[in-house]
Amino acid sequence: MTNTTIGKTTFKGIVCGSRHLTxxxxxxxxxxxxxxxxxxxxxxxxxxxxxxxxxxxxxxxxxxxxxxxxxxxxxxxxxxxxxxxxxxxxxxxxxxxxxxxxxxxxxxxxxxxxxxxxxxxxxxxxxxxxxxxxxxxxxxxxxxxxxxxxxxxxxxxxxxxxxxxxxxxxxxxxxxxxxxRIPLNADGAASMRDFRTRVYGCGPGARCTVPGPLYHSAPNGYAMQASKISDLLVIVPKFDSETFLALIEEYRLTGAIMVPIMFIRLLKLPAEVRNKFDLSSLEFIIHAAAPCPADVKRRMIEWFGPVINEFYGSTESSAVSACNSEQALAKPGSVGKTVPEADIRILDEEGNSLPAGVIGEIYSRFPLMDFTYNRKPEARAAMERDGYITSGDMGYLDEEGFLFIADRIKDMVISGGVNIYPAEIEAVLHNYPGIKDCVIFGIPDEEFGESLMAVVEAQDNIELDTDHIKSYLREHLAGFKVPRRIEIGRDLPREDSGKIFKRKLRDQYWQQAGRKI
Known part of the structure; x- marks a missing residue:
């Protein structure tokens, strides 16, 4: 391994902690x-x-x-x-x-x-x-x-x-x-390198970091490319907000692949901590994997500059839409427009295309990144319509072709016959003073079938008032979107990306009820 005293702002290779490989x-x-x-x-x-x-x-x-x-x-x-x-x-x-x-x-x-x-x-x-x-x-x-x-x-x-x-x-x-994945030939591989350079920002000359888990599809694809053709890849074993900012300054990083919870944690840092690091090297931050509250996106752009980019996709589909900072500010909440390599359709339950502004299931096609399920071709067929696949997300395209995500079908709550999308409520809760993180899901309800529940996590040394949280939500949302039950959670189960493990919280209520829906 190369001596760690080498100039870190000019080092080219792979880094993890104190280990440096050219x-x-x-x-x-x-x-x-x-x-x-x-x-x-x-x-x-x-x-x-x-x-x-x-x-x-x-x-x-x-x-x-x-x-x-x-x-x-x-x-x-x-x-x-x-x-x-x-x-x-x-x-x-x-x-x-x-x-x-x-x-x-x-x-x-x-x-x-x-x-x-x-x-x-x-x-x-x-x-x-x-x-x-x-x-x-x-x-x-x-x-x-x-x-x-x-x-x-x-x-x-x-x-x-x-x-x-x-x-x-x-x-x-x-x-x-x-x-x-269906194996690519040389031309296909070259096209994917160009695509990731444009959409992910990890092309030749870039100095990149991956603070998310490498077993996830997007961080893995990003790291695989950056470790081949970018100047530098810094691998982070476990995300820590202040350490992440220090790495940007230390290695003069130009790019990273992140998830919204990392933005939220960065913004929770005291102003004196956030302002002590030189982040001027940054050129292209890409994020995905979960909805990013529009206010969080705006605040990150104000702080980091117009370097915040987003893509939407899935393990199966790859990235099918992309959104830069300018578009995010002009279209708050959007995940951008369809990338040239892909196509997106919004379909109803019968498979009919829906007009602009109408929520339906999102289907997409990305021919270059085609796939099959290992030993389960019938599972691929079950999620496909006319060559387009779905990961179970609901959303709509506006008149200008910008895609908006409502929620996942499995996360959608149907209360009294009304479809409610938790992601919308979570985005509002993230703006409530003193809330560190939150999650919304449906729990059994004898009258309505299921009703909304919120679990919120407080910032250190902050006492939260659930009645006041409900009043705040009523100021920003329709009454039927305000959770009937709000609990203050501690030591919540989390995925490696930092997201709250919603399913583990939700399942305990449905197991007690003896049903799943």
Whole structure:
């Protein structure tokens, strides 16, 4: 690894904590890992599982799998043993690259057919997650990734063209489904590089950071490109607001891929903290994955400058719309216009196209990034209409072609026959003084079928009054959109991206009622 005293504002390569690899050093490791995979029988069409936190070794394994023509199966490291077993069996993964501390928790769930390569959990990961040194060491007798890597010679054959990462959907309605991309030829790969450069901002010359989990589709696609063609990629094991600002200044970063909760946490920092960092290097922040309240977007643009961009899409569809800062200010709440590579339709339940301004289900088509579900072609067919697919989001296009998201079908609450979209209410709640975070969902109601419930989390040392919160909501929303029940939550369950795990909160109420809808 390169000496960390190198000038950080000019360093080019891959960074994670105190570890710095030049691009040549990184590619050397990728080819050594590719050689290791090849000797283990991993070739074209095979699968390599990755069960890791954000780390340089994650990227090495990801690129190395693709180098030999295999799919890198990215697995959410929060998953319980049974869920991990299912994904490894469904993908027929031959190899699993896994952090040592995570291996200790799930080793009994790993099928005997899967060869494990254990990665020592580095100090830069250990400290933010509160792990012990013993937890992070590779157990004696287990295959040590780093030792094996250092003993390998780089693979001399050229990389196989086509494969990419395989991600599994969340599985909220049954077992998760693996999204297997149709391999691209050389021209298709070049088109995707150009697309990501334009829409994500991680092209040649960029200095990028990924503070979100690499097992998610957008951060992974961003990091895979940035680690290949951008000047710098800084991998962040765990997002911290002040540390993130310090990294921008320290490495003169030009871009990042983020989610709205990160914006909200940045804006909660005291003014004296926010103002002490030089952020003038920033050129292109891209965000996605969740609705961003219009006021949060406006405040971020005022602070960071007109560098805030957004895209809308899904694991299956890729990015099908994009919105820059100017458009966001002109069309508050919009996720932008359809990108040239895609097409979007708003359809009713019968599959008819709906006029501008009318909410329906969002269907999209992105031919360059086509896919099938691993071993489940019937699942792909079930979500498709005339070649267009849906991820279950509701929304509308306005007269000028700007897309607005109402909510997900599964998150929509039907109370007394009225459709209510929680995302709209959450956007208002985020502006309430003293609220750190919030979530809205439907709970069983004998009279109305289901009614709205809000769980809000207070900022430190702030006392919230639920009656006053209701009064505030009535000033900004129709009465039927004001939750009947508001609770103050603490230590709420969260996904790795920082978002509140809505399903875990919601499910407990429906289990008590003995029904799901």
């Amino acid at each position: 691009h040549d050093e990184f590619q050397h490791d990728v080819k050594r890992a590719a050689s290791m995979f090849s000797k283990m029988g991993v070739g074209e069409g095979a699968c390599v599982g990755i069960f890791m936190r954000n780390d340089i070794h994650f990227m090495t394994a990801n690129h190395a799998a693709n180098y030999v023509g295999a799919y890198a199966v990215l697995i959410n490291w929060h998953l319980a043993g049974e869920e991990l077993t299912y994904i490894l069996n469904d993908s027929e993964a031959r190899v699993l690259v896994i952090h040592a501390d995570l291996y200790r928790a799930v080793k009994d769930a790993i099928p005997a057919s899967v060869s494990c390569l254990l990665v020592e959990t580095h100090e830069g990961i250990r400290k933010p997650f509160g792990l012990t040194v013993d937890q992070c060491a590779v157990p004696e007798g287990q295959a040590d990734w780093q030792c094996l890597l250092e003993s390998e010679h780089p693979l001399q054959s050229p990389p196989v063209q086509g494969p990419s990462s395989m991600l599994f959907t969340s599985g909220t309605t049954g077992h998760p489904k693996g999204v297997r």
